[in-house]
Amino acid sequence: MQTQPKASHFIDGEYVEDTAGTPIDVIYPYTGKIIASLHAATPPIITQALASAERAQRDWGAMTGTQRGRVLRRAADIMRARNHDLSVLETFDTGKPYQETSVADATSGADALEYFGGLAGAMTGEHIPLAGGDFVYTRREPLGVCVGIGAWNYPTQIACWKAAPALACGNAMVFKPSETTPLCALQVAEILHEAGAPPGIFNVVQGMGDVGASLISDARVAKVSLTGSVPTGRKVYAAAAENIRHVTMELGGKSPIVIFDDADIDNAVSGAILGNFYSTGQVCSNGTRVFVQKGIKEAFIARLGARLQGVVMGDPQDPTTNFGPMVSDTQRKIVQAYIQKGVAEGARLTAGGNTPDRDGFFIEPTVFADVTDDMTIAREEIFGPVMCVLDFETEAEALARANATEFGLAASVFTNDLTRAHRMAAGFAAGTCYINTHNLAPVEAPFGGSKLSGVGRENSKLALNHYSEMKGVYVAMNDVEAPF
Numbered sequence: 001m002q003t004q005p006k007a008s009h010f011i012d013g014e015y016v017e018d019t020a021g022t023p024i025d026v027i028y029p030y031t032g033k034i035i036a037s038l039h040a041a042t043p044p045i046i047t048q049a050l051a052s053a054e055r056a057q058r059d060w061g062a063m064t065g066t067q068r069g070r071v072l073r074r075a076a077d078i079m080r081a082r083n084h085d086l087s088v089l090e091t092f093d094t095g096k097p098y099q100e101t102s103v104a105d106a107t108s109g110a111d112a113l114e115y116f117g118g119l120a121g122a123m124t125g126e127h128i129p130l131a132g133g134d135f136v137y138t139r140r141e142p143l144g145v146c147v148g149i150g151a152w153n154y155p156t157q158i159a160c161w162k163a164a165p166a167l168a169c170g171n172a173m174v175f176k177p178s179e180t181t182p183l184c185a186l187q188v189a190e191i192l193h194e195a196g197a198p199p200g201i202f203n204v205v206q207g208m209g210d211v212g213a214s215l216i217s218d219a220r221v222a223k224v225s226l227t228g229s230v231p232t233g234r235k236v237y238a239a240a241a242e243n244i245r246h247v248t249m250e251l252g253g254k255s256p257i258v259i260f261d262d263a264d265i266d267n268a269v270s271g272a273i274l275g276n277f278y279s280t281g282q283v284c285s286n287g288t289r290v291f292v293q294k295g296i297k298e299a300f301i302a303r304l305g306a307r308l309q310g311v312v313m314g315d316p317q318d319p320t321t322n323f324g325p326m327v328s329d330t331q332r333k334i335v336q337a338y339i340q341k342g343v344a345e346g347a348r349l350t351a352g353g354n355t356p357d358r359d360g361f362f363i364e365p366t367v368f369a370d371v372t373d374d375m376t377i378a379r380e381e382i383f384g385p386v387m388c389v390l391d392f393e394t395e396a397e398a399l400a401r402a403n404a405t406e407f408g409l410a411a412s413v414f415t416n417d418l419t420r421a422h423r424m425a426a427g428f429a430a431g432t433c434y435i436n437t438h439n440l441a442p443v444e445a446p447f448g449g450s451k452l453s454g455v456g457r458e459n460s461k462l463a464l465n466h467y468s469e470m471k472g473v474y475v476a477m478n479d480v481e482a483p484f
């Protein structure tokens with residue numbers, strides 16, 4: 001496959017290059033080799049993208065929702081038809097196995113385009129009757145130019161989860177992918193353009209944090225939606241506050257999975273595997289603190305150990321591979337340092353922990369048992385394939401410890417006790433909760449975090465509120481009464 005795009009940026013419906021920008025080499029995590037060379041956006045490129053978005057938004061915002069929705073749904077169809085090629089590219093960009101990307105990335109992006117395309121025509125205001133025949137009506141209006149900034153773990157999905165509701169509401173977007181995985185968002189832009197999105201409605205500019213910072217600080221920008229780490233979230237939120245801009249923040253996590261002794265243990269093990277080793281552990285909502293009730297702890301660890309024999313680590317483009325490399329050598333080194341800390345702080349290593357002696361940024365799926373709440377590996381987001389198993393005795397204890405974190409992205413409970421399941425879900429201090437599963441994110445359901453994990457929600461009808469605002473129009477049907 002040709003991995004070198006026609007140019008670095010996509011602006012006003014066309015590929016655009018400016019070789020004066022800082023070079024960005026795209027590394028395939030399986031080989032460590034360069035597969036594309038791009039350039040970060042220079043100030044003229046940033047200006048060009050924002051000007052194009054501002055110009056295009058006026059007409060796009062004036063179209064009916066049904067007209068806009070038609071474009072988004074057409075884009076969803078194109079995306080589905082190209083799923084194979086998009087999945088191969090996603091695998092080159094991230095190193096995630098094709099076995100995953102072929103069912104979870106372009107497909108998830110297409111779901112978002114289809115869902116918000118369907119909702120676009122159904123967005124209406126309301127009529128509020130008042131005394132004496134007066135009334136108020138509300139108009140749901142677009143915000144204007146929105147900036148999307150992406151993380152590297154789900155480049156296609158993140159671009160679509162932001163673009164779809166933004167465009168459905170009548171906004172234009174300038175999207176900056178992560179500098180680590182810059183390829184996929186360009187395909188999203190091409191597809192939207194091909195589906196009939198007017199030039200300038202969805203633009204992609206490449207670059208590092210400074211490009212993101214320049215975009216946010218521009219006076220033309222009405223909103224920023226970031227997917228990234230908490231430290232970046234702090235900076236972006238602060239920059240947006242400077243001009244009182246709207247924000248959506250999808251940030252990091254250290255989510256709990258609580259497994260009671262009455263749970264179906266095989267389902268619980270599957271949930272823990274999905275919540276720790278999918279995408280080589282590089283998932284924001286991962287349940288990396290696995291609280292297992294004391295009586296079943298050793299049985300859980302033994303079953304988990306047996307299931308880990310099924311790991312197929314290798315060429316991520318091979319459909320039989322189910323565990324790929326980490327996205328970069330930098331990320332692998334961060335994870336290695338956490339594994340060393342886990343050992344040094346006294347956690348019991350029951351699986352993995354090693355870096356295979358081979359090309360690519362691989363690291364074994366790793367399990368620590370006897371982890372305590374105070375250990376570094378139980379407190380900090382690792383963003384790699386490292387599961388911490390902790391034990392507990394009572395429901396109250398499990399809930400208190402599950403919530404004792406500054407993060408609040410996801411939480412799940414495994415139990416066959418119906419009332420306990422709902423008590424736990426109600427008690428979790430997290431935005432995205434699960435009963436007897438973990439890490440599913442259908443477009444119909446809200447996804448996002450509480451506390452340091454974020455602000456706002458992506459997906460579901462709620463996302464429309466984050467990309468539009470309600471205008472109230474008071475209509476007087478009587479003479480105006482004035483005091484003098």
Ligand SMILES: NC(=O)c1ccc[n+]([C@@H]2O[C@H](COP(=O)([O-])OP(=O)(O)OC[C@H]3O[C@@H](n4cnc5c(N)ncnc54)[C@H](O)[C@@H]3O)[C@@H](O)[C@H]2O)c1
Nearest residue numbers: 150151152177178208209212213228229232250251252284
């Ligand atoms: N909640 C979610 O939905 C979700 C999803 C995926 C990833 N994440 C989180 O993302 C993190 C991993 O991704 P990452 O390493 O790419 O995150 P990161 O915070 O390093 O970077 C995210 C993006 O922000 C940009 N950026 C950096 N500094 C900036 C600044 N000052 N102004 C504007 N933009 C700036 C980067 O270039 C990148 O595009 C993890 O913490 C993970 O939990 C969250």
Ligand SMILES: C[N+](C)(C)CCCC=O
Nearest residue numbers: 154283284285439440441
């Ligand atoms: C769909 N997943 C797997 C929950 C990923 C959501 C985005 C977080 O990293």
